[in-house]
Structure formats: structure tokens, C-alpha cells
Amino acid sequence: STFFFLLSSLGNVTRIIHKVMRRRATMACLLHRGCSSSRGLRWTSRALESSRRHRRTSSRAFTTSSSASLSSDWNSGLETKSSRISHPPNFDFTALVASISHVSSKLPLKVTSCVQLDPHTLTVHLLSTDSERVFLQCSSHPDFARACVVPSFEASTSSRGGGNAKKQRNRRLSFGVLANDILRDKILVKASIPIQFERVAVFHFAARVNGESEYEVVCEVTGRKSNVIIVDSKTRNVVACSYQVGEKQSQVRSVMLGKPYAFPPAPPGRDPMETRDWEEFRKAIDEEKNGSLSKAFRGVSPALERTLRSIVAAELEKKEGEDEEDETKKTNEYYETFFDAFARWRASIDEALQEKGEEERERKNVKAYFSEHTRQILLHETEDAVLVGDDAGGGGGSSIDETQPSLGALFAEMYEEKSNENEYESERNDCLKAVKSALQKSANKKAAFEKQIKAGEKHDEMSLEADAIMAYASRYKENDDFVNGFDFETGEPKMFKVDKDLGAIGTAEALYKKARKLRRTADAVLPLMEELEKETEYLEQVEFNLRELSLGVNEETEASSSSSSLEDKIVLEEIKIELVRANLMKPRDKQSANEAKAMDTKSNTKNDKKKKNNNNKQSRKEQLMSGVRQYVAPSGKIVLCGRNSRGNEAVSLHLSQPQDVWFHVRGAPGSHVVLRQQPGAIASDEDMQFAADLAAFHSKVRNDGKVQVSYTSPKNVRKPSGVSRLGMVTITKEEVMIGRPDDSISFKNGETGRARGDVKVEEFD
Secondary structure, eight states, X not given: OHHHHHHHHHHHHHHHHHHHHHHHHHHHHHHHTTOOSHHHHHHHHHHHHHHHHHHHHHTOOOSSHHHHHHHHHHHHTSOOHHHHHHSOOOOOHHHHHHHHHHHHTTOSEEEEEEEEOSSSEEEEEEEETXXXXXXXXXXXXXXXXXXXXXXXXXXXXXXXXXOSHHHHHTOOOHHHHHHHHHHTTOEEEEEEOSSTTSSEEEEEEESSTTSOEEEEEEEEOOGGGOEEEEEETTTOBEEEESSOBOTTTOSSOOBOXXXXXXXXXXXXXXXXXXXXXXXXXXXXXXXXXXXXXXXXBTTOOHHHHHHHHHHHHXXXXXXXXXXXXXXXXXXXXXXXXHHHHHHHHHHHHHHHHSOOOHHHHHHOOOOOEEETTTTEEESSOOSSOEEOBOTTSOSSOTTSOTTSOBHHXXXXXXXXXXXXXXXXXXXXXXXXXXXXXXXXXXXXXXXXXXXXHHHHTTHHHHHHHHHHHHHTGGGOOTTOSEEEEEOTTTOOEEEEEOOTTTHHHHHHHHHHHHHHHHHHHHHHHHHHHHHHHHHHHHHHHHHHHHHTOXXXXXXXXXXXXXXXXXXXHHHHHHHHHHHHHTTSSOOSSHXXXXXXXXXXXXXXXXXXXXXXXXXXXXXXXXXXXXXXXEEEOTTSOEEEEESXXXXXXXXXXXXXXXXXXXXXXXXXXXOOEEEOOOTTOOOOHHHHHHHHHHHHHTBTTTTSSSEEEEEEOGGGEEOOTTOOSTTXXXXXXXXXEEEOGGGSHHHHTTOOSSOOBSSOGGGOO
């Protein structure tokens, strides 16, 4: 028994080691995610090496109580890579200073037009004196607010879900139209930060280069309270804004059209410029809970705090002394080094905010650096930060590597892509909201139908009571509200209610009429109930398809995750058009409405068989396969799995043959799965279990250990008569087997959403 106990313990230890190794491999893959170029991969490798060194350094612990809290704060400052990459850091004050300095170096700039890409983002098209096109983005997005120059308007809109840049320009939102009317042909003469260490930027526009400011665009980058406001420079009244804030919404200040504008109140915390030495610096940090630098001083973001702590860790590693050194001296040395890094940061901020003349501004541009490890923009050079180039390849010195991205490209990479993913997530939430609303209406209808059916079941009792009243009508006395008689079933004496105004015969006739009406209603409701159940099944399937979408980058490898995410976005567009066609949701714009109409026209048009050629057949095949996953069974046979309602219908009704085997989970929404095989072939038990496990995994009950899966021949699968919903089928014969989601190839591959499968489209025949 002791031997078997040791053997089982060794097996547990081995499994734990394998799990840790898999997590480290996953973390390394996540770190490489989003780095599509070789330059990005080099930066990521450098960040990985830097983070390992920081982890080794941060493992040093102090024994005293103050040193112990210092060590915990030090380690807490270094967040995990997965959370850092999944959500970019906020556009902090340092990034805002770098952005404003970048804009100031290009002044003056003439406004050619203003375009509002979405409800949060305003893009100002500018033209420099050298005929260089500059695109200034002011966004009030609650998670991705920013005020920066982006590389190009086309690049920033090509990845959006609404189509290309030309289609985006057709979206005329009210704030963008008003901003275009106010600022067009004006000159951007100044960009400034009015409140020290507060994320508020002001862009001044005048009628001519040396003229006085007429309008100011105030960009408040303050998280959920971010806003973009256009203010009249003379009256200080609000002319236009991204959204208004009434007096009931905020007790601090209001932002209303026609009302005077006031800057946000000063942020909490101390002024970094007032701290004189490291002792005062340490005291300010110790006063805050958990020793947070970002809460102790204004203008310091959590990402900047992590960056400064990483710099301190690297410097202390170089200065490691003898072991006899006491802990108090170690703590003091840590805070002295920490204060030196903090002082270098605030000095770079102070230098960047100094007013410069036009000649000095052209001669010396503020240099920006980027720390890949913490995704932080800096204005001073550090060991691990990389010098950022200018949009035109300059950036203030010929020593800059032209392969390094510009400041605008960095901002676009960190915020624009995530903002687009958030837009797709918003579209999915809109679809889910529409489906949930339809499901709620279906539930209410079902309750009303069940009530009518239950009432209809009483028509026999009502008819029997009318017969009794009619039989004993001769015993009825005028103005009585009852008539005495006997129960027809039991023979016992019974008193029957009678309406005084109608009398006995009139009451019996009224009961006959009501009983007939209840029976007609019940007979009419039964087919409606069946249609409602089919509609509910369809809506649950659509809801499952929406929830299974993985619009973000969640997979372990960059190539597979990007392709899967792109295909999921295409599937989302198809589902959205499908919901618009079914009148379950209104189209967001004219484009969605036109696409839905085009789909209706295409479905109602009968194609002439004589005009079909090989190209049409190939395009038809590609269209059917667009919503289908493909896998390879152990014997080499192809397994098809639907991705959405259109893909399910293609798998069940168009791509399957009578010799194939069709699978679907019982009693729950899920994908339609078909095991392809040659005529006369018999599927092996291993292939059957492979397909059943896939059907169990790609279903709503994937979290169950064992799932019942129905399987039959595709010839027993057909479209219900009178049903036009995509993916709705019925089966006449079925057999049941057990599917295990955790044993499926999808689970083993780590698929969490709508995975692409492991077979290319070209390999399917």
C-alpha cells in the first residue's frame, strides 16, 4: 500500500509540473500575441527577458515589517502579462504630454474637415505648411479615451466593422457634422495642457496663423467621464460636445450647450513638483493604502508606477552589496533609488511642458520612449525603453531607427484595435439584447397560450352545466339567482347559478356560446403553440451562436487566433443581417438594411439551372463552407461542424449525403455535425465517438461531463414544412449515444469560442 501511495503521489506531482509548463507556454504565446511584425517580436523577446530579470530582482524580501510591506508593494506593481496584453493601459498624463508635444511640433495646421467615426471618436483632418496630412483623434470612449495623432485616416478606419473608409464617411453623426461646420478652414495654432497633472488637453483654433483663438476643442481624457467639448474662446460657452452632463447627473459641474464651460476639478493627490527629497517622498507613499505611488501623487498612473518600480528593481540588482548590510539601509536605498527615478520622470514632464518659441520648437522636438514590458510611454531614456520615431521618420534626430514605429502608430496599435474589438462586442451585445427581448416575448406568448389552452379544457364542464340548467329550467322561479337540480354524474342534489337578467334558458345559451368559443380558441392556439416552440428553439440557437463567438484574441497562437477572430466577426455580421431580416432588430445603418434587402432578394430569386457553370458551383460551395468548421476523424474522414444557423443548414441539408452520419446534442442548442464517408462504408466506433464528442462540445451543455447525442442518417433530416428559419430541422429516426465534451479534439486544442477547425477549405471534397 505504501508503494502505491508513493506512486500516486509521484503521478500528482508530474501532472502539476505539466500544468505549470503549459501555463508558462501559454503565457509566452500570449506575450507574442499582437506582434505581427519582426520588430514587434524583437520587442516582445526583449520584454520577456526584462520581465524575467525583474521577477528575479523582486524576489528579494525584507525581514522587518516596513520592508515586508515594501516587498509586497514592489511585487504587486508588476502585473501579469496576460492581463497587461488583454487590456491596454489608460491614456495617462505622460502619454498626453507626449501627444501634445507631438502636435505642437507640427503647428500651424489647417483644418480641412472633421469626421466622427463612431459616437465616441472625432477625427480632425489637418494640413501642415509642408502639405503633410495630419489626423488628430479626440476620443471620449470610456475605456479607450485619447487625444493623439494617428498615422493615417484610412489606416485607422480600415479595420472597423462598418466597412471601408468611404462607407465610414457616410455616417454623419450630429457632433461630427457640427464640429465640421465650426472648425473647417480654421487654423490650429496652439495645443496646451491647462491643468497641471490632469488629463485635459486644449486645442486652440484661429481664423489665421497669428490670429487670436476663436474656438477651443477641450479633450477630457478622464476614464468614464471623458468628453470632447468645443468652447467659444470669447464667451467661454459650450458650442458642441460629445455628450451633455446635466445638473442632476453631476453635482460637481455640468456641461450643457450654451452654458459656460468649467474645467474639471483638480485630481486628488500631491503635486509631484513639491516633493523635495526621498524622505518626504517615502512619507507620502506610506500614508497611502498598500503604499501606492499612483494614489499618492497626481499624474502617476498604475502603468507608470509599474515602470518606475521595474527601473528601480533593475538598478538595485546592479548595486547588490554584501549580506551583512542591515535591512534599514536596504530600505532607505530602495526609496532613494525610487525617488531618483521619480525625479527623472517629473523633470522630463517639466521640460516638455515648458513654453518654447517657434524656432526652438522646430529645432528640438520632445523625444518619446516606449517600454514594451509595461506598455508605457516615457519622455526620458531608460534601459528597457525604445526610442520612438516620428510619423515622417524624423523624431528629433538622425540616430532614430526608421524601423521603429511612430508615436501615432503606437497609440493606434494600443487603443484603436482594442476600441474596434469593443465596437464588435457592442454589436454582439445589441444582437444578444434583441434575441433576449424576442425570447422574453416568446415566453409571455407561451404563458398566454397555455392559459387559453387550460381554459379551453373546461369547455366540457361548461357545456355539461348548461345542459343541467336547460334540463331543470322548468323549476326556475323568476328573479332567483339559482335553480335546483341533480348532478348528472353523481346524482346528488346540486344548486346551479343563474343570471337574473337572462333567466335559466338565457344563462344556458350563454354558457353554450362561451364553451364553443373556448374550444375554438384552444384549437386555434395549438398550432400557434407549436410554431412558438420552434421559434423559441431557433432563438435559443441564435443566442448560443452569439455567446460562443470569440471576437477578441483568446487563443494561444497569433495566426490561429487572428483568423478565428476575423471569421467570428464575419459570422457576427451574418447573424446581424439574419436578425434584421427576421425583424428581430433594427439595422444600425443603411448598409445593414441594404445587405438584409439584398439577402431577401437573393433568396426569393430562382436561378436558371442552364446558366450555372463551374465558377458558380465553386462560389456556391465556398459560400456554404463559410459557416462550417472542419475536422479530421482518427480514420482520416472529414467531420463537418456548423458555425452558425446558416452553417448548420448547410451541413444538414446541402453538404451531407445519405451515407454520412448526422449528429446533434439532445434537448439543447448546438452545432449540427456530419461525419463524411464513402457510399457503402461503415463508420467505426472511434470515428462515431469523435463526432459525438464534437457535437457535445459545440453545444450549450458543454460543461456537463456526459451528454446525450442523437445520431441518424442525413436522409432522415429535413426542413419542417412552413418553416423559413435557418438551421431549423426535424429528424424522423434517431439513435442515442453518449458524448464527452472534455474528450473532444476541440477541448484538447484549447478552443474556447468559434474555432476554425483543423482542415483548410481546399482539402474538403
